Amino acid sequence: MTLMPEDSCQRLLDGCQQIGAVADKSVADMWEVFAIQSYGAEVEIEAGKVSLAGGGGEGGFGLRILNQGKVGFAYAANSGDSQRLVDAALSAASLVPSVDGFEFPDDEGETKMSPMWDSEVDNTSPEQLMLQADSMLSTCKELNPIAVITGGGISTSCTAGALLTSQGISTSGMRSSHGGGIQVTIDDDDKLTSGWSSMQSFELLDDLSPLCDEAVKLAEVTRNTITDNDGAREAPVLFTHGGIRGLFSNVFASSLRGEKMARGESVWSGKISESVFDNHLSLHDDGTIEGGAGSGRRDGEGKKTQRTTLIEKGVLKSGIWSTRDAAEQVSEGNVEEALSTSNAGRGGHQSSPYTSISNFILSSSQRPNSRDSVIEEMEDGWVVHSVMGAHTANPSSGDFSVTSSSILKVVGGEIIGALKQAGVSGNLPKSFSEGTSLIEMSKPRSMWASGSVVVPDMLLRNGIRINPS
Amino acid sequence: MAAASSNQQSNDGTGRHLDQDIAHRMVDDAIQAGATYSEVRLVSNQNTSISMRDGQVRNAISGLDVGATLRCLVNGSWGVHSTTDLQALASQVEATVNLASSVAQRRSKEDSAVELAEIPISTTDVHWRAKKDIRDISMQQKVDVLEEFDSFIRTDERIVSVNTGFTDEHIEMELTTSEGMDRAWSFQRTCTNAIVTGRDYGEVASYRTRVGGVGGFEAVESVDLQQVGSSATESTLRILGAERAPSGKMTLIADPDLTGVYIHEALGHPCEADLVAAGDSCLDGKLGEIIGNPLVTVIDDPTWPGGHGSFPVDAEGFDSKSRTLIENGRLMTFLNHRETAAHFEIEPNGAARAQDGLHHPLVRMSNTMIMGGNHEDLDDLLEGITDGVYACGTRGGQVDTGRGSFQFAAQEAWRIRNGELVEPLKDVSVSGMTLSILKNVDGLTKHAEMASPGFCGKGQVVPVGDGGPAMRIQEALVG
Numbered sequence: 001m002t003l004m005p006e007d008s009c010q011r012l013l014d015g016c017q018q019i020g021a022v023a024d025k026s027v028a029d030m031w032e033v034f035a036i037q038s039y040g041a042e043v044e045i046e047a048g049k050v051s052l053a054g055g056g057g058e059g060g061f062g063l064r065i066l067n068q069g070k071v072g073f074a075y076a077a078n079s080g081d082s083q084r085l086v087d088a089a090l091s092a093a094s095l096v097p098s099v100d101g102f103e104f105p106d107d108e109g110e111t112k113m114s115p116m117w118d119s120e121v122d123n124t125s126p127e128q129l130m131l132q133a134d135s136m137l138s139t140c141k142e143l144n145p146i147a148v149i150t151g152g153g154i155s156t157s158c159t160a161g162a163l164l165t166s167q168g169i170s171t172s173g174m175r176s177s178h179g180g181g182i183q184v185t186i187d188d189d190d191k192l193t194s195g196w197s198s199m200q201s202f203e204l205l206d207d208l209s210p211l212c213d214e215a216v217k218l219a220e221v222t223r224n225t226i227t228d229n230d231g232a233r234e235a236p237v238l239f240t241h242g243g244i245r246g247l248f249s250n251v252f253a254s255s256l257r258g259e260k261m262a263r264g265e266s267v268w269s270g271k272i273s274e275s276v277f278d279n280h281l282s283l284h285d286d287g288t289i290e291g292g293a294g295s296g297r298r299d300g301e302g303k304k305t306q307r308t309t310l311i312e313k314g315v316l317k318s319g320i321w322s323t324r325d326a327a328e329q330v331s332e333g334n335v336e337e338a339l340s341t342s343n344a345g346r347g348g349h350q351s352s353p354y355t356s357i358s359n360f361i362l363s364s365s366q367r368p369n370s371r372d373s374v375i376e377e378m379e380d381g382w383v384v385h386s387v388m389g390a391h392t393a394n395p396s397s398g399d400f401s402v403t404s405s406s407i408l409k410v411v412g413g414e415i416i417g418a419l420k421q422a423g424v425s426g427n428l429p430k431s432f433s434e435g436t437s438l439i440e441m442s443k444p445r446s447m448w449a450s451g452s453v454v455v456p457d458m459l460l461r462n463g464i465r466i467n468p469s
Numbered sequence: 470m471a472a473a474s475s476n477q478q479s480n481d482g483t484g485r486h487l488d489q490d491i492a493h494r495m496v497d498d499a500i501q502a503g504a505t506y507s508e509v510r511l512v513s514n515q516n517t518s519i520s521m522r523d524g525q526v527r528n529a530i531s532g533l534d535v536g537a538t539l540r541c542l543v544n545g546s547w548g549v550h551s552t553t554d555l556q557a558l559a560s561q562v563e564a565t566v567n568l569a570s571s572v573a574q575r576r577s578k579e580d581s582a583v584e585l586a587e588i589p590i591s592t593t594d595v596h597w598r599a600k601k602d603i604r605d606i607s608m609q610q611k612v613d614v615l616e617e618f619d620s621f622i623r624t625d626e627r628i629v630s631v632n633t634g635f636t637d638e639h640i641e642m643e644l645t646t647s648e649g650m651d652r653a654w655s656f657q658r659t660c661t662n663a664i665v666t667g668r669d670y671g672e673v674a675s676y677r678t679r680v681g682g683v684g685g686f687e688a689v690e691s692v693d694l695q696q697v698g699s700s701a702t703e704s705t706l707r708i709l710g711a712e713r714a715p716s717g718k719m720t721l722i723a724d725p726d727l728t729g730v731y732i733h734e735a736l737g738h739p740c741e742a743d744l745v746a747a748g749d750s751c752l753d754g755k756l757g758e759i760i761g762n763p764l765v766t767v768i769d770d771p772t773w774p775g776g777h778g779s780f781p782v783d784a785e786g787f788d789s790k791s792r793t794l795i796e797n798g799r800l801m802t803f804l805n806h807r808e809t810a811a812h813f814e815i816e817p818n819g820a821a822r823a824q825d826g827l828h829h830p831l832v833r834m835s836n837t838m839i840m841g842g843n844h845e846d847l848d849d850l851l852e853g854i855t856d857g858v859y860a861c862g863t864r865g866g867q868v869d870t871g872r873g874s875f876q877f878a879a880q881e882a883w884r885i886r887n888g889e890l891v892e893p894l895k896d897v898s899v900s901g902m903t904l905s906i907l908k909n910v911d912g913l914t915k916h917a918e919m920a921s922p923g924f925c926g927k928g929q930v931v932p933v934g935d936g937g938p939a940m941r942i943q944e945a946l947v948g
Contacts, residue, residue, distance in 0.1 A: 043572075047747040049580050053568040055561075056551035058536065058827055075532050077553055092529040095612055126568055134575060150749040150871065185748060185871050192751070194871050232716030232948065264629035265666045267673055352528055388867040389898065392878035396666055396675040401714070401898035401948055403876035405869055421874050423716060423900055423948055467716040469900070469946050 002122045003039040003055075008160035009172035012037060015079030016164035019063055022082040024166070026090060028065040030104045032165035032302070035061045035079075036349050040157035043129040045182065048148040050133050053126045060349035065089045069098030071324065073352040102327035105340070107168040110297035111288045111305045116202040121176035122158050124204060129154045132180075132208055139212040140184055147216045150194075152182030154208065169302035176202050184215040186223065194405075195219035196242075196386065202291065218385055222406050226417035232467035236381035237424070238374055238410075238439070240457045246390030247400055249453045251428045252283070253357045254395035256310050258319030258326065258341075262334040267398045267429050271316050276429060278436040279314035280366045287342060287358030294358035294452035300346035301353050308341045313365060314433075322355040360453045368440035374459045376413035382466050383408040383415060387424055401425035407466070423467030435461030485643055485653060486535055487511050487555065492645040495559050499541045500647050502566040506542040506585060508646040509558070510784060511535065512826030515604065519635040521615045523623070529608055536826030541565050544573035545582020551827040586810035586817045588787045590649045595781040595788070597656040599685025603637040606686045611635050614661060614689060621698025622665055627706060632664045635689070644786045654782040658932060659688040660922055663698070667705040674708040674895065676701050676880055677864070679921050682934060683779040704862070708881050711895040716948030720857035720885070721899060722850050722912075722941050726920040727860050727879050729935030732767055732839050733925070734866040734875040735903045737935075740769075740794050741820070741832040741927075742809030744870050751873030751903050752800060756813075759798045761907030764842050767795040769804060771819070771835035776934035777922030778837075780822070784830035787819035794837075798907075806832050824929035831927060839937030842913025850912045850941045857885040858947050860897045863921070873903040900946045912941035 005011075012035040023031035037059030044052040062075040063085050072093025076085045132154050140147045155178075162172035179200030186193050195218030197211040260266040268276055277283070287305030289295050296305055301323050309317050318341065326338035345356030375383070385406035393400035407422050408415045439457040492509045499507035513535045520527045537558055538551040548569030550561040576582065615633045622631045637659040645651050660681030667674050678701045681688045723731055739750040752760070771780050771789035780789055785807050793801050803813060806821035809832060821830035844850050851859070859882060866877025882897040883890040901909075920936035 046743070047580075049577070050572050050575055052547040052549060052829070053572050054547075054549035054551065054565075054829070055568070056538075056549075056827065057557075058551075058553040060553070071528075073528060073530050075530070077533075077535065088531060091608070092531070095526045095529045095608060097525050127571055130571060130575060148748060150747045151744075183749070183871075187748065187871075192871050194749075194869060263666075264668050265673070265675070269668075269673070350530075350532055350534070352530070388869060388874070388900075389865070389876040389878060392864040392866065392876075392898065394675060394864070394896065396673045397896075399713070399896040401878060401896045403867075403874065403898070403900035405872055405874045421900060421902065421946070423898065423946060425713075425716065425896065425898070425948055465716055465948070467946065467948055469718075469902075 004158040012162035019082045030066040035162045038159040042155040044153040062349040100331040118203045120204040143216040154180040186219045222418040225420045228468035236378040236461045237464045238383045243384040258321040261319045262329040277314040283311040292359040299342040300344035303342045364438040398429040421469040426464040431460045496647040504541040511537040511643040513641040515639040521633045524619045543569035546573035584811040585807040595654040599657045601686035629668045630666045650786040665705045676705040682775040682777040711893040714894045714897040714948045721945035722859045724861040728937035728940040729920040730863040733935045734868040737834045742803035742805035743832040749871040761798040763798040766840040773836040776836035778835035778933035783819040784821040792818045836934035841915045841917040841938045859883045876900040909943045914938040
């Protein structure tokens with residue numbers, strides 16, 4: 001038995017047609033109907049055992065209309081009450097000011113891309129997920145007899161989506177997802193440490209043991225803590241990708257939104273063509289990568305996905321834009337010119353399109369260093385595997401002050417032990433402006449497994465302050 | 470300001486979304502198929518969301534979300550099925566029982582089976598009536614609130630952008646169980662918020678504020694938005710000129726906002742019995758022990774009038790009530806639901822909450838507060854501090870419940886020198902270990918208050934309230 005009914009895409013398109021037909025008869029100048037239907041299965045692990053299994057489904061329709069330059073949005077669980085949906089969107093539009101020059105995108109085709117669909121995921125039963133969970137529980141025990149998976153789980157989901165617009169866009173497709181995440185604790189002599197790991201793919205993941213390896217290793221490496229009485233100081237810090245990804249995403253995904261740059265809300269407002277990163281670093285947003293977590297043939301407004309250079313060899317080139325944001329900022333006179341970079345995202349059928357990253361890819365023109373050579377080269381410094389509070393970083397200024405309980409001390413080019421806890425603070429744009437080295441990925445995972453922010457482990461030499469507890 | 474009060478109950482139903490005959494048949498069928506307990510829980514959320522940028526409406530969205538979850542306990546293990554397709558739910562009974570049965574079959578002899586603590590079986594509906602039902606308020610009236618709020622904030626040319634938002638929800642819940650529980654309850658929640666960005670000579674700063682809670686339109690209308698807006702502007706401008714915070718161990722005074730986040734992160738989460746049972750709490754085995762300064766008394770109260778985390782009935786049908794977690798430094802109980810109350814053999818206290826109808830209940834906080842202490846006011850707390858930090862507002866926090874380590878960040882702060890607030894600071898964060906820092910609390914002002922509405926993520930996002938008095942902590946790790 002499969003999760004997804006065979007005719008899902010067609011049924012969604014039929015529903016879109018039904019709503020679109022009503023919108024056509026109304027006074028709406030333009031309309032777009034987005035529909036989504038998801039089915040999933042999950043297995044939860046708690047206290048070292050499978051604790052729950054479940055499944056379910058959800059979906060609905062979202063309608064955006066444009067009427068005399070005014071945008072309105074409404075959503076519903078089904079297409080049965082199309083007139084109410086259209087009326088609600090028109091009513092919402094009456095409250096919104098008109099945006100000169102704003103039109104929904106025409107159909108300009110779509111990126112050629114392999115389907116992000118694996119029928120094996122669709123065919124996976126909850127029983128098979130439970131077998132995978134059993135295997136993970138066993139693997140963790142084998143790696144460390146006192147390691148316990150205290151929380152987490154495995155899930156599959158299959159999603160059908162459709163977009164139909166008055167401008168000629170008619171598209172639909174399906175996407176599958178399989179992944180897991182676990183927290184492992186090791187509690188020995190009343191000294192408890194934890195490790196985490198997660199991975200996800202559109203393909204069926206036959207082997208989830210890398211999750212166990214990573215989580216158990218992290219829990220083990222932070223045992224036998226040492227003390228540091230030298231007080232707070234700046235020092236080189238090697239962040240693993242798990243240690244930096246949250247901060248990087250929270251600060252830079254926001255700073256690079258074109259609308260925020262145009263309105264003075266970004267630390268990089270007014271800095272196009274200026275140097276903002278170390279001169280060997282480049283940052284791209286790329287929705288066209290095969291298998292990328294944020295990849296697709298089109299963005300949330302139906303525009304063909306693209307690769308956008310945001311920072312090239314340290315120089316700020318562009319922000320990310322959706323069609324609406326671009327038109328609004330030009331209309332308001334905040335920028336002379338702006339065009340969509342195909343960065344309209346959707347948070348489901350309940351959400352109007354908004355500007356968001358697809359896949360953020362950080363790269364260097366320098367040859368990546370090995371982790372061991374970087375640790376040796378830094379002589380005295382720190383290795384940070386994870387931080388707490390990345391979401392509390394200030395996306396406007398880039399300032400952050402977070403905490404790590406997964407921090408290792410490096411002395412004389414060697415890791416000598418872990419601290420129980422330390423504060424980690426600084427200004428992220430400043431730390432990326434010089435003294436950075438990217439580290440080669442020792443075990444590259446699929447793009448998808450890395451999430452939509454793809455950053456390698458890296459050394460930041462500039463302006464990171466460590467405050468040992 | 471609040472409508473959320475157990476005194477405002479009434480029994481006049483609002484009508485059910487689920488056909489009750491079908492709901493009863495589902496839970497009966499599950500028992501016939503082998504379940505020892507089954508329930509159907511539905512949540513309907515009729516909501517409005519308005520966003521405004523620099524005084525111009527960007528989005529005004531009204532919607533209705535309905536979801537339902539069938540939960541079956543078979544041989545001491547859970548199976549669930551959640552859906553927005555209410556018609557299809559009845560067809561999932563057998564499959565859900567089979568799922569639970571599969572989970573039960575792989576439980577080892579050492580692992581205990583899930584049991585449920587007994588709670589009163591109620592068929593009483595509870596509806597917290599709003600003074601101004603949000604369903605009777607036009608979209609334009611809600612927009613007017615935001616326009617006014619915006620005008621109170623954009624009063625200085627250094628304020629370069631103001632993003633405001635208004636949200637309201639009319640929430641209806643229904644629960645039918647195989648034990649005979651059959652009830653519906655409802656309440657409303659209304660909030661407004663602002664994100665203010667200031668810019669001056671290349672420096673950029675932002676400040677966030679949110680007001681409101683459980684209640685109808687009055688939850689926002691009764692708030693002095695001019696004062697809230699002006700205060701947000703002043704804070705943004707002050708942060709623009711502030712110095713970065715010092716790093717090190719020092720005396721910290723937290724305002725009620727930050728005190729609330731502190732107690733939520735540092736104590737509230739480790740007190741959640743599902744985490745304790747999973748071996749992921751530093752409070753495991755410490756029930757009845759002294760874990761904090763005798764000054765410290767902490768409650769979690771879902772009946773708090775107007776609290777953002779208030780609710781009349783928990784997700785398992787238990788009438789909400791206040792719980793004392795710490796009394797004079799002693800750990801009194803864990804927040805629990807029926808499963809964990811049975812596991813720890815403690816009294817059920819109704820802390821089961823789910824994000825919506827598509828999620829199953831977890832143990833969650835509601836409105837968590839440290840009660841007031843003996844110090845008259847902030848000046849009283851400041852006395853005698855030669856060097857420290859006074860931190861206000863919150864940017865959020867996070868906790869590792871197992872290790873007992875936590876972090877939370879303030880929006881703005883001041884350096885304290887010789888008992889006086891001197892230069893403003895920015896980017897202050899505080900971290901520590903739950904079991905040591907609770908003992909380092911050595912001063913609380915008499916007046917405690919519920920602070921800004923917040924949200925808590927634990928796989929599922931739920932609204933919460935928290936607060937307390939101004940609190941002094943010795944040896945806090947700052948920066």
